[in-house]
Amino acid sequence: MSLQLTFSTSDRFFRKSSFLLWPTGSGAPNSRTYLCPANMQNEDLFKQVVAHAKEYGFVFQSSELYDGLSAVYDYGQNGVELKKNIREYWWRSMVQLHQNIVGLDSAIFMHPRIWKASGHVDGFNDPMIDNKDSKKRYRADVLLEDYQEKNRQKIQKEVEKAAKRFGASFDESMFIKTNPRIQELAAANERIDQILKDGLESGELGIVKSLIEELGIVCPVSGTKNWTDVRQFNLMYSTQMSATENGEDSLYLRPETAQGIFVNFLNVQKTGRMKIPFGIAQTGKAFRNEIVARQFILRMKEFEQMEMQFFCKPGTELTWYSHWKEARMKWHLSLGADVRHYRFHDHVKMAHYANAAVDIEFEFPFGFKEVEGIHSRTDFDLGRHEEFSGKKIRYFDPESNDSYIPYVVETSIGLDRMFLLTLCRCFKTDLSGGEPRTLLSLPPALAPIKAAILPLIKKDGLPELAERIFNDLRYDFACYYEEKDTIGKRYRRMDAIGTPYCITVDHESLAQEDVTLRHRDSMHQERVKISALRDILSANTGMNNLLRSL
Numbered sequence: 001m002s003l004q005l006t007f008s009t010s011d012r013f014f015r016k017s018s019f020l021l022w023p024t025g026s027g028a029p030n031s032r033t034y035l036c037p038a039n040m041q042n043e044d045l046f047k048q049v050v051a052h053a054k055e056y057g058f059v060f061q062s063s064e065l066y067d068g069l070s071a072v073y074d075y076g077q078n079g080v081e082l083k084k085n086i087r088e089y090w091w092r093s094m095v096q097l098h099q100n101i102v103g104l105d106s107a108i109f110m111h112p113r114i115w116k117a118s119g120h121v122d123g124f125n126d127p128m129i130d131n132k133d134s135k136k137r138y139r140a141d142v143l144l145e146d147y148q149e150k151n152r153q154k155i156q157k158e159v160e161k162a163a164k165r166f167g168a169s170f171d172e173s174m175f176i177k178t179n180p181r182i183q184e185l186a187a188a189n190e191r192i193d194q195i196l197k198d199g200l201e202s203g204e205l206g207i208v209k210s211l212i213e214e215l216g217i218v219c220p221v222s223g224t225k226n227w228t229d230v231r232q233f234n235l236m237y238s239t240q241m242s243a244t245e246n247g248e249d250s251l252y253l254r255p256e257t258a259q260g261i262f263v264n265f266l267n268v269q270k271t272g273r274m275k276i277p278f279g280i281a282q283t284g285k286a287f288r289n290e291i292v293a294r295q296f297i298l299r300m301k302e303f304e305q306m307e308m309q310f311f312c313k314p315g316t317e318l319t320w321y322s323h324w325k326e327a328r329m330k331w332h333l334s335l336g337a338d339v340r341h342y343r344f345h346d347h348v349k350m351a352h353y354a355n356a357a358v359d360i361e362f363e364f365p366f367g368f369k370e371v372e373g374i375h376s377r378t379d380f381d382l383g384r385h386e387e388f389s390g391k392k393i394r395y396f397d398p399e400s401n402d403s404y405i406p407y408v409v410e411t412s413i414g415l416d417r418m419f420l421l422t423l424c425r426c427f428k429t430d431l432s433g434g435e436p437r438t439l440l441s442l443p444p445a446l447a448p449i450k451a452a453i454l455p456l457i458k459k460d461g462l463p464e465l466a467e468r469i470f471n472d473l474r475y476d477f478a479c480y481y482e483e484k485d486t487i488g489k490r491y492r493r494m495d496a497i498g499t500p501y502c503i504t505v506d507h508e509s510l511a512q513e514d515v516t517l518r519h520r521d522s523m524h525q526e527r528v529k530i531s532a533l534r535d536i537l538s539a540n541t542g543m544n545n546l547l548r549s550l
Contacts, residue, residue, distance in 0.1 A: 046365035049427050050296050052438070056496050058082065058423065059297060071290060071301045078497055081448035081478060083304075083419050087283055089445065089543055090306045090413065093331060093550055094281045101279035101308065102272055106260025108253060108285060115236065115252050117388035118259050118381065119352060125232035127205060128291050129212070131219035132226040139291050140208050140230045141200070143217050144192055149367050151185045158182055193348040200349050205230040235288040253287035258410060260284075261309045262381045265406075266393060269311075276395055276406055277320065279310040283415065295366055297416045304415040311406040313397070314379065320409045321356050321376040327550075328372055328411050329360060334549045335443050337425055343368060353380035362421050371421055372413035379405040422446065426498065440498030441521055444541040449499040450477040451537055454490050456506040458483045466505040469515070469530060477537050495520055500541060503533065 053059040058079035062072040075083055095103050115121050127140040158181055163170045176182055192211065199208040209230045218225055237253040254260070261280045268280055283306045290299050297303075312320050325344070333339060345368070347357040356376040361368040382405045386393040394403040422442065430437040444450065453470040455462035463483055470481045480499070482490055487504060494502050504516040509530070517528045517536070528536065539545075 042365045045427075046296075046424070049365070049423050052427060052440075052496070053079070053296075053423060056493075071299070073297050073300060078448040079419070082422065082442070082446060082498075083415065085446040085448070086418055086422065087304075087306065087415055089335075089546060090331075090415075090418075091281070091283065092543060093547060094279075094306075094308050097547060097550065098279065100274070100277065101281055101310075102268060102274070104261055104264055104268060104280050104282045105284065106257070106264060106282060109241070109251055110254060110260065110263070112251055113388055114259050114263060114385070115255075117384040118262075119384070120236060120252070120255060121234075123352065124236055124255060125234050126291050127200060127208060127230050128233040129209065129230045130228040131222055131224065132228060133224045134219050134222035136219060136221050137291055138219075140205075140212060141196060143212060144196055144208075144215075146367075147215055147217055148189045148192055151189050155182050155185050197349045205232070233289075233291055235290065237287050237289055255288050256286050256412075257282050257284045257305045257307050258309060258381070258412065261307070262385055262408075265311065265382060269395065276397060277310060277312040277316070279308050281306075281308040283307075295364075295369075297420050298364070298369060300416060305412060306415050306418075307410065307412045309377075310409045310411070311395070312409065314404060314407045317376045317378065317407040317409055318356060321374065324409055324411050325358060325374045328374060328413075330550060332360065332362075332372075334546055335422075335446070337362075341425070345370070351375065353377045362425075364421070364424055369417070371417050372411065375410045375412070377408040377410055379407050381408060382406060437492065437495060439495035439520060442498035442500070443546065444500040445543045445546050447498045447500050447541070448478065449480045449494070449497060450541040451501040451503055451533075452480045452482060452490070452494045452499050453503045454481075454487060454505065455483050456487055456504055460507065461510055462505050462507070465509060466503075469503065469505065469533065473533065473537065476534065477541065491518065491523075501537065 054061075056078060057076035060074045060076050061068040062074050063069045091103070095101050128137060129140045129143070130137050155176075158179060159172060159175065162175050162179075163172065192215075195207060195211050199205055199211075206229070209227060212227060212230075213225060216225065219227075236255050239251050239253065241251050261282055264280070268274060269278075283304065285302060286305050287302055290301055310320060310324065329342065329344070332342060341363040343361050343363075345359045345361050347354070347359070350357055354375045355378050358374050359370040360372040360374070362371045382393045386405065393405060395406050396403045423440070426441045428439055428441050430439060451473065453466050453473070455466040466483070467481065470479055473479050480494075482493075484490075485493075491502055498520070500520045502518040502520075504518065506516065509515050512527075513531070514527050514529050515533070516525050517533075518525045
């Protein structure tokens, strides 16, 4: 599979219709209409997703009983299952399917010199700017990126208007190349990219502030342009190993999981008898003192990463970079996402360790945001740890009879962002029936609950049979038993949680040993034998089908 999705700064936009009609789930006898704005620029939609996450036990504000803790969240009973399933799909696709990729679980606390070697102590900063009137703090680069996104939306509207005006004869590529307005907006974005890059790389942050003022960017809260100077802000949290204040006891909460992999390179390589090329994968918590923690769980102070560092021979890193760039996009699309809501975004400001870097961005209701990064990190990390530790970190290649520091290609995805992406993508309103129906059209393999077992009424032996079915299936599938409320209300609750199947036990079930199987997306109902339920759920809710698609 080849995905041609690389965009320059002048063409990162898509032409879309006003609404998308999402396809129905498997087993649907007829099509259904699911309303979801195609351009996804819909703050109301995002508010609905956030409210839905709280109402149905996916995400809670941390310490809510004490009025909450900013930018920290807890995962509820359904959220923890969805998060676990996303993590498991990543892990199995990354480790189980690759003979040359193994796992690791390194400690959150690590020697403080590791962060000096990695460059985090001196260079892990974001450019910060305050508005003097609102007293609100912002990332200067994000303010500029938001301005660029508005320009891209203007370009998109120009293309949509022209497509409507010219109809079938419309040549989109030629229109983009020749339209003066589009060229002007694209050139403005490229100029912003260049000035931002020059300012951040040189440390001359005054030109970044001047650019913000020149563009007339205002504070979203106060609406004024009364800005402070731009200054760098280190994102690491520090703590102490013991009760003393001696500097030698200072530690950092890790801001990324990658360094735990690098310092264990030799341990894994030697004990696992690994041969280049090979990878080490890890999931775990990381901590960053974010300047602007907003947009729900998109940007948090405590979050979880899923990273894989792929070690390869120097000179082959860009080939592997291209491979993992395509493979990771394919992983995202395997979950049923529309390719139009994804894009690659090449880095304008390259990290000090990288010779190639790209973000996979998803179009959230508030615009395109990074979900995953693929970076060619060269030999920077292992080389720096060799320098700071005083110990050789080399790989002896028996084929070339040579020792070298391997190069690294990194894939790093935010689990919390992938969780939010999944909620936003799968949150739908079904308009096909009389009353709108809210549902989470989750891939069945990711759904917190695979099947709900529901007795039609709470008497006549129906609860006993339903419990027998539940007890039989619960060893292999995440199931839920409920007998409260009408069957219609129970169906709607399960739809909102994302449960792909409801199994209804009625009076006929007692005599025929069959049940009504209801499909979430289509609401199609069919009679199936109780003895067939295990095979049906195995075939349709397991991860094997997803993994085979890769």
